[in-house]
Amino acid sequence: MDRKLSEIQLDALREVGNIGAGNSATALSQMMGKRIDMSLPQVNILSFEDMIKRVGTEEEIVVAVLLKVFGDAPGNILFLMKQDKAQEFAETILGGFSEVTDEIYLSLFQEVGNILGNSYINAISRLTSLSLLTSVPAISIDMLAAVLSSSFMDAQQYSDYVLAIDTNFIEDGKKSGGNFFYIPKPGSLDIILTKLGLN
C-alpha cells in the first residue's frame, strides 16, 4: 500500500466498513441467539508484523476462513477466531448435538465465514452499487502468521505496508476473539472511493 489516503477518504472507508460490519454482527447475533456487536472498523496501513500483533502472536493457532471477492473491486475477506474462542463458539451454536465430528466443526466455521463475509460484501455492494461476488469459503486451522501473510499475498498486497479494514466482534462488552478483515486488491479502494465520490 503505497498510496496515501486523506482523512476524509479514511472516514469514508471506516463508514463503509462500519455498515458492512454492522450487517455481519446482526447475522452473527441471529446465529448465536445473543447480542454481538462489532467494534468500529479500523482502516490500517501497517507492516505485516504490526498487522499480526493486532490479532495475537505469530504461532498462535487460529481458525481462519477465507473468501475471495470477485467483481468490480476484488480482494479477500478473512475471518479469524482464536482456537479457544472458536471452541466456545462452536459449543454455543452446536449446543444440541451430542457428538461433533471434525467435519461438522469445519463446516460450521465455513458457514459462519460465509454468512459474515457475504453480509459484509452485500452491504458494500448496496452502498456503492458495485457488483461484488464471493467464492465458496475455504478454511484453515493454523498459525496466525501463516494464514494472515498468505491472505495478503493472495490479494496482491506486495508492498512493505499492507492495508486492511478490520474489526473485532464484541460480546457482552468484551472482545470475543473474532477478527474480520477486508483485504482489497490494489486498485479496489480507488474504485470504492470513486463510487463514493471521494476520489
Place this chain on the structure above:
Amino acid sequence: MDEKDIKVGIGDLNVALPPYRLITLGLGSCVGIALYDSISKVAGLAHIMLPDSSCFKNQKNPMKFADAAIPILIDKMLEKGASRVRLRAKIAGGASMFSFTDKNSILDIGSRNVKSVMSVLSKNNISLIAEDTGGNFGRTMIVEAETGKVYIRTAGKGIKEL
C-alpha cells in the same frame, strides 16, 4: 524462543554464529531459506514472500523477494567468514494455506515461491540438501548455527528435524 534465538521477520534475513539459532515463525506461502557452511559454522536464514522482484518498481525492501534476498544472504554470510563453495541449503514453506475446490481460487503463490527459490539457488551453485515444502499447513523454521540442523515446527504435529 530463548535468548539464543535470533528472530527473522517476514521479508527479512539474518546470519548467526554458534551458539545462536535463527528462527522464523509461521511460514505460510512464504519460503524460509536456510544456508549453512559446516566448517566456519556460519548460518543464514531468509524469509521471502514473493518469487521475483523484477516486476516491481520502487521496492524498498529487496529481502522479501527470492531472487534478491538469496544473494544478499550469501554476501552477509561471506562477510562473517563463510565460504561460498561450502554453502548448502535447506528450505521450508511454500504452502497453499487455503484449499479451494474451485480452480480459479487456488492460491498458487506458495509453489511459485518454491520454484523461484530453487532456481535462484541453482544459479548460485548452492545445492539444496533438504526441503519441506507445499502442503496446506504453516511452518516455523529454526536453524542451529552450531550444527547446521534445521527444525520445522508445525501446528499440532510438534517439531521435527529437516
